[in-house]
Amino acid sequence: METFLQVWPVLWMSLQVSGLAVLISSLIGLPFGVWMGLSQFSGKSLIVSLVHTGMALPPVVVGLLLYLLLSRSGPLGSLGWLFSPQAMILAQIVLDLPFVIGITMIAVASVPAELPGQLRSLGATPNQVRWEIVREARAGLLLAVATAFGRSLSEVGAVWLVGGNIEGQTRVLTTAIVLETGKGNFSVALSLGAILLIVALIINLFLVRFQWRVLP
Amino acid sequence: MNRPPVYELDAVYKKQSDSFSLEISRLVIASGETLGLVGPTGAGKSTLLRLLSGLEMPSSGAISLWGHRHEGNNIESLRRVAMVHQRPLMLSESVRYNIEYGLHVRRVKSAQQRSDPMLERLGLSRLVNQDARTLSGGQLQLLAIGRALVVEPEVLLLDEPTAHLDPANVALVEDVIGEQKQRLGMTIVWATHNLFQARRTASKIALLLSGRLIEITDRETFFDSPSDERTKDFVQGKMVY
Numbered sequence: 001m002e003t004f005l006q007v008w009p010v011l012w013m014s015l016q017v018s019g020l021a022v023l024i025s026s027l028i029g030l031p032f033g034v035w036m037g038l039s040q041f042s043g044k045s046l047i048v049s050l051v052h053t054g055m056a057l058p059p060v061v062v063g064l065l066l067y068l069l070l071s072r073s074g075p076l077g078s079l080g081w082l083f084s085p086q087a088m089i090l091a092q093i094v095l096d097l098p099f100v101i102g103i104t105m106i107a108v109a110s111v112p113a114e115l116p117g118q119l120r121s122l123g124a125t126p127n128q129v130r131w132e133i134v135r136e137a138r139a140g141l142l143l144a145v146a147t148a149f150g151r152s153l154s155e156v157g158a159v160w161l162v163g164g165n166i167e168g169q170t171r172v173l174t175t176a177i178v179l180e181t182g183k184g185n186f187s188v189a190l191s192l193g194a195i196l197l198i199v200a201l202i203i204n205l206f207l208v209r210f211q212w213r214v215l216p
Numbered sequence: 217m218n219r220p221p222v223y224e225l226d227a228v229y230k231k232q233s234d235s236f237s238l239e240i241s242r243l244v245i246a247s248g249e250t251l252g253l254v255g256p257t258g259a260g261k262s263t264l265l266r267l268l269s270g271l272e273m274p275s276s277g278a279i280s281l282w283g284h285r286h287e288g289n290n291i292e293s294l295r296r297v298a299m300v301h302q303r304p305l306m307l308s309e310s311v312r313y314n315i316e317y318g319l320h321v322r323r324v325k326s327a328q329q330r331s332d333p334m335l336e337r338l339g340l341s342r343l344v345n346q347d348a349r350t351l352s353g354g355q356l357q358l359l360a361i362g363r364a365l366v367v368e369p370e371v372l373l374l375d376e377p378t379a380h381l382d383p384a385n386v387a388l389v390e391d392v393i394g395e396q397k398q399r400l401g402m403t404i405v406w407a408t409h410n411l412f413q414a415r416r417t418a419s420k421i422a423l424l425l426s427g428r429l430i431e432i433t434d435r436e437t438f439f440d441s442p443s444d445e446r447t448k449d450f451v452q453g454k455m456v457y
Binding site: 112114115117118119120121122123124125128132135136 | 266269270271291294295297298299301303304305307308317318321322363364367373
């Protein structure tokens with residue numbers, strides 16, 4: 001693992017797994033978080049508590065549970081996903097979703113309570129009001145996506161367990177760093193760590209650029 | 217021929233909290249009139265305006281708007297009414313976006329043709345591209361009035377619209393609203409704690425005290441020969457609450 005040609009497949013796998021996990025988490029989590037932020041219903045506090053608990057899920061525990069579910073004798077064994085990128089994406093979705101939902105929910109709920117009424121008294125329909133609230137919360141929505149991406153990219157425990165760290169198939173930057181550290185190749189592990197940080201920095205610079213545009 | 221009243225309120229009761237409720241046995245607001253709604257802080261002026269705007273529904277009783285029950289979900293009726301709130305909130309966008317918001321939700325194509333003269337009249341033209349959240353309190357209030365007026369409502373509900381303005385801008389707002397009323401024949405309900413302003417702007421004045429409508433009469437009678445002792449005391453600046 002010393003040349004770019006050796007690092008590139010690992011980096012590309014990291015980007016694919018994290019990117020797809022964040023995309024799917026956002027497609028599910030952003031609408032659900034918006035709905036949670038806008039709605040009042042009995043049992044909401046229970047769901048909020050569950051979401052917050054989900055933020056504290058230990059990745060290794062998630063990995064272990066998915067391992068048992070996806071193993072050949074497990075209920076989802078027929079999918080044949082264990083030690084595949086699909087299993088890694090699934091693990092990261094489970095870890096990302098609470099963050100996307102929770103941050104989105106807080107961002108939407110933080111829009112001043114009087115704003116919907118003021119927009120309605122200017123002639124906005126309920127759907128137009130909802131849309132405008134989401135737009136007002138857009139910095140928070142971007143933060144939700146950025147947080148999920150950061151968590152995905154840096155996650156190691158769950159993806160190791162369900163992905164197996166197979167070279168050329170399921171090896172990502174974080175699992176490669178653990179492997180190289182175990183082998184005593186600290187300079188390689190540090191180089192991979194630097195690549196991971198640079199990738200995270202580039203993506204966050206891109207997201208923050210959008211975010212600052214909408215902040216006062 | 218007399219036009220039918222814009223609003224009719226019958227036995228309207230609104231419980232706002234354990235310590236405050238609004239109760240109005242009968243209130244009729246005629247088309248084209250400017251009703252000044254006066255009373256001390258906490259008298260129920262804002263609550264009444266929110267009921268008239270359809271933002272809140274009464275706990276009991278009936279409010280009709282142009283002869284139809286005011287349910288708050290008929291968007292066509294609601295779009296004939298605009299309200300300026302006491303503490304206006306702006307969207308995280310430019311001054312232009314905010315002043316044209318009511319036009320955009322109505323899919324008005326010539327939004328700029330309506331907003332530009334209003335921005336000019338309110339002295340906000342040079343701020344048109346500025347983030348509305350960076351405006352001063354007074355500028356926000358002017359923008360809030362502008363965004364309500366550009367939609368050319370048939371009914372304008374004003375909740376202390378000049379509370380944060382200096383005397384020159386108070387005069388400007390009163391002038392602009394007067395011009396629009398002249399042009400559009402709007403019906404206006406103007407809540408204010410400023411009796412001088414009510415005298416300058418309203419054709420009819422109603423006094424609210426502790427959620428109850430004490431007296432409603434034409435401007436001259438209200439100030440010169442009110443029938444209720446509490447109105448006399450209020451006009452004379454005595455503590456009546």
